[in-house]
Amino acid sequence: MSNDFFRLENVAAGYGDIQVLWDITIDVEPNEIVCMVGSNGAGKSTTLKLISGLLKPWSGRVIIGGEEVVYATPDQILAKGVGQVPEGRRLFNGMSVKNNLLMGAYLRKDKEVDKDLEFVYGLFPILKERRKQDAKTLSGGEQQMCAIGRGIMSRPKLLLIDELSLGLAPLVVEQLTETLKEINKTGISILLVEQDVMTAFELANRGFVLESGRVFLKGPTRLLADNPTVREAYMGI
């Protein structure tokens, strides 16, 4: 049975005339953590951009919340409950930590934004301490916390995270991993793109391996972790 919560079906896409993605089919179930791994330039970020509506699919179908979305703009995708923590954090420099978090809630009109702000501060107490500080003065780890916090401020049903561990010390990554599990328990599904396959497999219960813009392998992460090709190519074992 196909999963209607979130699914890409035979999607192709690219930049200008250059095709980057071929026949991508991936899905995420409610309350699930799924990872997408693959070498540099495999097309992981491109896939996330496509999901967020920054890039239009050339062919194939995108299904979010049981509906096919056609020519949706990023704000429409976000309103449908798909938020993104972009590669490299992309915080708004010159704006305070708090204002960065509030940007995540830009589309929301409800009265519970303050409550969610407190929820984020609860997950990352350091952000509360630094809330008035310019976001660019945060350490790498704190910036990633702020970016994740900003991502969940939109109250997504599915959160896309691009390169969680990039440039961060193992201890910080460990901490972020735990927080993501906590976030997941509140009912937010996660699609995690990650270079560090160990971290990705620890967190996710299913995985997709992308290679040259195609889905090359997929399955439960415990099986992928035993796959000789994956072990050799991505885990260095």
Place this chain on the structure above:
Amino acid sequence: MAATLFFQVLVNGLVLGGLYACIAAGFSLVWGVLNIINILHGTFVVIGSYSAYYAYIYLGVHPFISVVLAGIILFIIGYLFQRGIINRVVAAPVLITLSLTFGLDLFLNNSLLVVFSADYLKLNLANPLGVLQFAGIYVPVDRLAAMVLALFLTCLLYWVLEASRIGRAIVAVRMDREAATLMGVNAKHIYAVTFGLGALMAGSAGAMLSVIFPISPIVSTLYLSKAFVICVLGGLGSVAGAMVGGLVLGVVESFGGLIFGPEHAMTISFCLLILLLIFRPTGIMGKKGYE
């Protein structure tokens, strides 16, 4: 110089400077956020003055109330100009956007000349608020009120940018357009709102200026060049900088006018500009607004 004269000239300068600050804040916002040097800005001020003038003549609305009217009219004009025309080249190098707003200004300003002619109009209030006298210094209350209102508007703009949802979006789009888009911001709309706010500040200032200076389409370049000088004085894209720069320029012009004669006010502004560009190119405040 006698103390009374000194303070009289200082007060005159501050009153003028408050109005300059209001004009420059909008110009600076558009330059800082959109990277557009908006040549239309002076003409927007003039349209604000005409709105206030005719609202007073035909409807009996006091210019200080017309500030709101002029602001709304100019916001709409500004929004439509940006959304309909300027957005098409918004990411282009500054020379292209400058040429575009220059061309649009030729069109708009000449349209005003056709409609209103170049003759100066003077708005004479039927019930002026009189003159305040304090320790030998005279201040017309209407001017003082205009300045207070102008500074209030400038502070309001500052607050909007710092603490409102739309202000956050403006800064976010300025910093990282793609990331802002991912937050659900419609960049084209925000660009138009920004340009509209710039025009609003110009129009409101124009309405207040109508009680002080004669009105004609040909004074637009005067306001434009002052806004330009103030932006360089105060540092680009910062409302606080425009406020400080505006007050400084007002005071400098006021004293310069006393010493060298009022006809040299513009010369003095531009000498100041040149000196600043040589010795302190980042402005008095020492930093650019969005860095």
